[in-house]
Amino acid sequence: MSATLLYALTGCALFALGLGATVLVTEPLRRVLAFNVMGSGAFLVFVGLAQRAGVSDPVPQAMVLTGIVVAVAATALALALIRRLERDDDDAR
Amino acid sequence: MSELAAAVALFLLLNLAAALVVVARGPGAADRMLAALLFGTTGVAVLMLSAFVLAQSPVVDVALVLALLAAIAGIAFARRAWQATGHDDA
């Protein structure tokens, strides 16, 4: 088994873990972590799969690069929404 | 020389696994964070060694960036996250 395939398979495991936790764990902060793990898994599958033949492929690398930056923006937005939800809960009480 | 560097990199990765155990085990929040910081510096060393073994000089830049930003997580933990309870069972 080649190293890139190993990382692609690791990506599958991470994606599945993240998916399971996003769906089944209800704690908001944990869900944010879960979709980040899911994203990282998808990135690993993407790059690992593209490079299985051993040739470095700049196209998926460039896309994953943008993906990482979008993931951090999504994380910040999710944290802002969590904060808003908590404050609204406090106000309702 | 390259074989030795690769072996040391693997040894440091195993060290990282031990640090990972401390992060998971604790006992306190601060112990977890300290293990994460050790993780960061060991990561810098592994990156430097990888750059040498793989003959990829850009990887040194990764180590440099990691070393430059290493303080941020620790300071964020001490000033923002660590509270009197230090631990919860949520």
Added chain:
Amino acid sequence: MLEFASTALMLLGAGFFFAGTVGLLRFPDVYSRLHALTKADNLGVGCIALALALQADGLASALKLLLIWPLALLASAAVSYAIAERAHALGTPLGDAGADDPP
């Protein structure tokens, strides 16, 4: 000669990292674990950087490797100050395992 120095430094650096990890696992309180951690930071990274700088193929790449050392020093100094100060402010006692946790 260069080869030998490089080898010795690399092994020494690995030793410091190992010591740091053992200290983190075995020392009794936050402050002494902090002490163990900073040894690994300061000396482990330094030794490895120096060992690789000796093998570097040019002055620029050697200097870049050596720049990593003071950065690691500075980061570890700032972080250990921040954590120790916070531990003190929270009233973490000395010499007690996992003291910041209520039982």
Added chain:
Amino acid sequence: MNVAVVFDGVLAAGLVWAAAGALLGRDRYRAVILFIVFGLLMTLAWVRLSAPDIALAEAAIGAGLTGALLLDALGGTTAATAGRARRWMVLPLAVTVAAVLAAVLRALPVRSGPLPDAVSAALPESGVTHPVTAVLLNFRGYDTLLEVAVLLAALLGVLGAVRHAEPVRLASAPVLQAAARVLVPLMMLAAGYLLWAGAHRPGGAFQAAAVLAAAAVLLALVGMISGWGRPSLRLRCAIAAGPLLFLAIAAPLAGRAALLVLPPQHAGLLILLIEAGLTLSLGFLLAGLFLALLRSDPVDTGKR
């Protein structure tokens, strides 16, 4: 060779273990700190996949931004918001999904697609010699343009959801400020280097912007700059400048064969211009994600 195989195996196991611990454990500190460690392991994995550009971005964003964001949130959210968890169901579901995915993945034929060859064939026309930068800023420049728009939308969302009466400023920490005074100029320098390096080796606008944002995060953490309440007009202009510059360069090229194809004779200069503008704007944007979310110091700071 054998050392490399063991290295990959340990790294892959560490990744899965750290992720499982972060998602399934009970303690919230443990979850967030394991997630930070997971990011560091991902950096190593990208190096192993010979993707130093991604490793740089992961290192800069993970160490400088995500960690600080999550730790700041950790101090603010309380355990009371935790719902009833069905954690025990996660693992069986994950194992099933992973098994199916892995089976599909192994069934795929092993051959590299046409893209690497296409990129190296067009590289001389692109104005830069580093293929990833050529893809990001030239061949698929519209991706990058739209990505900046996505980030802008996210920042607007954050600003809309979190409204501070006035900008938050943390208590100043003189010793840490001394460290920041040394580190921040070096971060600026590193950002400039990464921006410049992007043309011919791994680096570029995203990594440079992440390092700039990390500098702002550090300054806010030690109490040297305030968080954002309502961003001033000047700040808004700085954020808009990069995407506007990008659009200004894209507009005259709209009539050509495909979107955002840069003329080969000026491509190098145009890419540098676009990247410089993007670095500045993305730096403010990414910093804003943290600075807008920065909580005021809690009443219980533990200070005696």
